[in-house]
Amino acid sequence: xxxxxxxxxxxxxxxxxxxxxxxxxxxxxxxxxxxxxxxxxxxxxxxxxxxxxxxxxxxxxxxx
Amino acid sequence: xxxxxxxxxxxxxxxxxxxxxxxxxxxxxxxxxxxxxxxxxxxxxxxxxxxxxxxxxxxxxxxxxxxxxxxxxxxxxxxxxxxxxxxxxxxxxxxxxxxxxxxxxxxxxxxxxxxxxxxxxxxxxxxxxxxxxxxxxxxxxxxxxxxxxxxxxxxxxxxxxxxxxxxxxxxxxxxxxxxxxxxxxxxxxxxxxxxxxxxxxxxxxxxxxxxxxxxxxxxxxxxxxxxxxxxxxxxxxxxxxxxxxxxxxxxxxxxxxxxxxxxxxxxxxxxxxxxxxxxxxxxxxxxxxxxxxxxxxxxxxxxxxxxxxxxxxxxxxxxxxxxxxxxxxxxxxxxxxxxxxxxxxxxxxxxxxxxxxxxxxxxxxxxxxxxxxxxxxxxxxxxxxxxxxxxxxxxxxxxxxxxxxxxxxxxxxxxxxxxxxxxxxxxxxxxxxxxxxxxxxxxxxxxxxxxxxxxxxxxxxxxxxxxxxxxxxxxxxxxxxxxxxxxxxxxx
Numbered sequence: 422x423x424x425x426x427x428x429x430x431x432x433x434x435x436x437x438x439x440x441x442x443x444x445x446x447x448x449x450x451x452x453x454x455x456x457x458x459x460x461x462x463x464x465x466x467x468x469x470x471x472x473x474x475x476x477x478x479x480x481x482x483x484x485x
Numbered sequence: 486x487x488x489x490x491x492x493x494x495x496x497x498x499x500x501x502x503x504x505x506x507x508x509x510x511x512x513x514x515x516x517x518x519x520x521x522x523x524x525x526x527x528x529x530x531x532x533x534x535x536x537x538x539x540x541x542x543x544x545x546x547x548x549x550x551x552x553x554x555x556x557x558x559x560x561x562x563x564x565x566x567x568x569x570x571x572x573x574x575x576x577x578x579x580x581x582x583x584x585x586x587x588x589x590x591x592x593x594x595x596x597x598x599x600x601x602x603x604x605x606x607x608x609x610x611x612x613x614x615x616x617x618x619x620x621x622x623x624x625x626x627x628x629x630x631x632x633x634x635x636x637x638x639x640x641x642x643x644x645x646x647x648x649x650x651x652x653x654x655x656x657x658x659x660x661x662x663x664x665x666x667x668x669x670x671x672x673x674x675x676x677x678x679x680x681x682x683x684x685x686x687x688x689x690x691x692x693x694x695x696x697x698x699x700x701x702x703x704x705x706x707x708x709x710x711x712x713x714x715x716x717x718x719x720x721x722x723x724x725x726x727x728x729x730x731x732x733x734x735x736x737x738x739x740x741x742x743x744x745x746x747x748x749x750x751x752x753x754x755x756x757x758x759x760x761x762x763x764x765x766x767x768x769x770x771x772x773x774x775x776x777x778x779x780x781x782x783x784x785x786x787x788x789x790x791x792x793x794x795x796x797x798x799x800x801x802x803x804x805x806x807x808x809x810x811x812x813x814x815x816x817x818x819x820x821x822x823x824x825x826x827x828x829x830x831x832x833x834x835x836x837x838x839x840x841x842x843x844x845x846x847x848x849x850x851x852x853x854x855x856x857x858x859x860x861x862x863x864x865x866x867x868x869x870x871x872x873x874x875x876x877x878x879x880x881x882x883x884x885x886x887x888x889x890x891x892x893x894x895x896x897x898x899x900x901x902x903x904x905x906x907x908x909x910x911x912x913x914x915x916x917x918x919x920x921x922x923x924x925x926x927x928x929x930x931x932x933x934x935x936x937x938x939x940x941x942x943x944x945x946x947x948x949x950x951x952x953x954x955x956x957x958x959x960x961x962x963x964x965x966x967x968x969x970x971x972x973x974x975x976x977x
Binding site: 466 | 579583719728756762
């Protein structure tokens with residue numbers, strides 16, 4: 422495979438940045454259904470991170 | 486907590502327990518190999534588990550019964566800080582996606598069963614192999630013991646007293662693991678995970694409504710923390726580094742354990758693992774919702790003797806008897822899957838990297854499987870004795886140190902996938918610095934996982950395991966530079 426497609430792997434760094442820098446999200450507002458931002462922001466990262474991994478998986482899907 | 490025996494709940498509980506017991510023994514015939522008497526079959530299920538089986542197995546094995554009890558308990562006790570399990574179980578998957586398929590390839594091509602096999606294959610060092618194997622076994626033992634704590638909590642919630650039910654459950658587990666190997670937890674995981682999902686979804690759907698919605702739940706929790714004078718629904722700025730470093734350190738350590746690696750090695754292909762890195766976060770979502778039960782416990786004004794009773798007490802308060810029995814069975818069965826895989830992982834290490842390396846290098850394939858089966862029994866009995874005769878706190882402290890210890894095997898196991906620059910003496914030196922230095926830090930801090938560091942006047946607290954890991958990597962690089970310059974001098 423051409424190495425250029427492996428650029429997608431850089432996407433996998435995003436969850437680390439988004440979750441390990443706590444000042445990004447240690448807030449109460451905006452709350453969602455009464456759930457403070459701190460919680461729903463991190464919960465929202467679950468599907469986002471899975472989606473990014475799925476995009477990265479596209480690089481390998483030909484393999485098996 | 487109720488102390489009388491709830492017969493409806495108990496009947497439902499026993500039904501599901503009997504069901505998985507039968508499944509555990511029948512598993513020996515599932516995808517039947519020519520013989521179970523080879524380590525690849527008994528200990529790795531024949532390396533043929535596809536995407537779904539792996540999803541259930543690793544999910545059932547990584548999100549343990551103890552997690553189901555302990556994460557909400559920590560959130561109940563301290564608030565936002567206890568939520569670090571969520572970022573931890575999110576960022577673990579990009580790591581798994583990038584690293585574990587490579588490791589799987591190496592293991593598959595060379596027929597390796599354990600992490601220490603891989604390390605020995607690369608560096609040819611018996612010392613490094615033994616360090617990795619011993620760390621794996623020692624870190625896993627208290628983890629198995631904690632599964633018993635999870636199971637005991639569920640049994641206690643049914644109103645049963647005494648240790649006999651726990652011993653009986655564990656003996657049954659030991660017997661079917663002995664006869665079926667990894668196939669038993671893989672098959673039981675389907676039932677266990679389905680039950681846990683149902684219980685958690687029901688809890689998250691029903692409980693907030695009874696308590697006046699999430700807004701009210703968080704308000705009540707905040708009030709409780711204020712009254713208590715510690716904890717809160719947001720992090721204090723002094724907790725930022727602790728929160729992030731616990732998440733990162735735990736994520737790096739998670740797939741160094743023998744039980745998680747067993748799940749990886751048992752996969753059919755590298756892409757099975759990649760697909761699972763995409764799909765396993767479904768369990769993380771469940772864990773995050775489960776963690777919120779801690780706040781619901783606050784809002785429900787539960788009176789519990791120990792924070793570990795929060796989840797069972799909530800289930801008892803909110804659910805009808807039969808469903809409470811179902812939920813407790815889910816927790817107890819939830820303990821069986823990881824306990825089985827952990828004992829298999831530890832037994833594989835003992836067989837390959839101790840028995841075969843030192844006692845009987847000429848051991849046959851059938852001999853390996855026989856040794857591993859006995860070792861799995863010994864490991865489980867050991868964990869049971871620890872829980873029966875030593876204070877629970879002992880297992881808790883050891884499990885905490887176990888995470889710190891297992892993280893120190895990462896350089897030896899993972900660095901070789903990316904570079905052949907490192908040498909065995911350097912990796913061994915780094916391992917020793919990280920393991921003993923980290924243990925000392927944790928010991929000096931009163932067996933707390935956090936250590937205060939001061940850099941240029943600012944003090945912050947971080948996870949001792951990650952600090953030890955940094956020391957480990959630094960020592961490895963320095964010693965390796967020394968070794969490299971010495972060999973260069975010798976060759977010129």
